[in-house]
Amino acid sequence: MNQKNLDYLKNGLQYSGFGDRLHQELERNVQQQLPAFQLKTELPFYQAAVSYTLHFRKSDQTDTYFFNKYDATLKTDKTDQEKSQTFYINQNAGITAREAFNLLSGRAVHKELTNATGQPYKAWVQLEPDSQGEGGKTLLRQFHENYGYELDKTLRPYAIREFHDPQQKEQLLRSLQRGNVQQVTVLLDGQEVKRFIEASPQYKTINAYDEKLRPVKRETLLRPESQQAPSAKQRQQEQQKGEKQAQSPEGEPVPKQTRRKGMAL
Template identity: 25%
Template sequence: MNLNNLENLKSEMQNLGFKKELVEKMEQNMKANVPEFTLKDQVAGHKGQVDMNLYFKQSGQSENYYLNKYDVSLNEGKPLEPGQQYLVISPSETPGKNNVWKRENVAEAIEVFKKHTGNAELAVGKDAAHKTKLATMEEGKINYVDKDFGRTFRNPPLPQTIWVERGKGFTASQSINLIEGRAVYREDMLTQGGLPYKAWMKLDLDGPRDRHMNFNMNQYHDPSYGFNLKEVLDKFNIKELETPKEREKLEAQLKNGDRPTITVEKNGEQVKLHVEAVPRYSQLNMFAANGRPEKREQFLKEASQNKVISKANSKEKGHSASQGMGI
């Protein structure tokens, strides 16, 4: 094992924000000289569980390993509890015995289950003795799917490939935010001609996937697109903006695509909300702790509220005038 290669990969994984446990598993596989291996992780997001697969491959010309890509997929169903796995159980050729396939990724578990041609069960739990049934089949025909699991079973989450070049690319947290539909700010983008630029990046989750089954990426260039995060934040009465350190932290979180907590006043009381950047509309979205959207206009500063009201009145007058011209 090339120790320089190991140290470089450790540094790359740390810079990309992957867990220490994954770094340790990578080292174990490299020491065992496994030519190609995949590391898996699950992270709880705001909208569900995000499954991650990291792909490592040894060079054909040397003993060096490379991490050129990883993928993320969002499972909007119930996330796995600590120690749990998806289980595919089917009778073995030995009477009274069962075959059990264990998977941490729900899409992979569903795929294994559907490939069976006899009797099988898809479950979730710590082991076959402590499980909750999700689906069953008899003689290759599916005869039961748990109601709460039905949507996930019919439409398993598809992965989004995230490319990495020498440890540079979207970090783990940024990729999670992207697959959950939030925008991420990058200062290190390059055109095909090698020219640097800055932009907010957002997956087009409502559009079709490309020929590689990935979502396309929308880009909102900075400053040409016109979304200025600082100016948008200044329109709102947000307590964290009162101190430079807290403001810097909030801006960094929003640029990372996070949904950080802010403090605002509602009905005379201070309340905590979650906020996210929406560069496409040069706005912010705000949410209560339970995920319910909040009307951002109620948290605008007085001057900004007057501008919004004035703009609305102008639109209303224009609408009335156009109606009066009708024949």
């Protein structure tokens, strides 16, 4: 058995958000030297669970195994309908288990990607619910930097306490970039209240929810001096302008490892 390769695969599972729960089963399959095998697990999330099927394949020339992709299926407590998607792994990097949950839940994730020539670039990715690619899977839409969505700039007009503390601001931005619904503290009518927000790159804004995750108008989170929000027509014009600049997908996700603190769903 190739111990170095096994350790590499274990690190890949850890980095992808599966922890060490599959390590023993992984080692048993590698010891058997099967040409290919699958590992299955399930992770709970808020009012939902995601089942994962991880695909491993052995090299035709050596005893090296590769973690190539995984299938993720989301089932929520609110509906019996399931959503499934295949996510590809490139050199132990790609969409993490948590990010897969967020994407299947309809949210966007900010990733560092590589194009066909190996050049890195950053973009927000989001599943297109009404599109189908090869094998009937939903396509991933990308919103590149030239699309014009700047999360930091978008959050400035809002009365979010965490945004004005450098350390908490960094944690907030990272959490939103991972596609989380993040809890924040907002000053409303002189009182601090809890709200939840998520990034919405397609419309260059954020979505807001109350403490029970019911949608609320994002304008209610604005600071008093920022209350004059753009009209629907202005937002539509801005979106159309950005969509003309959006580019087609260029490569596979290659994320940078980060740590996140704070409450997120």
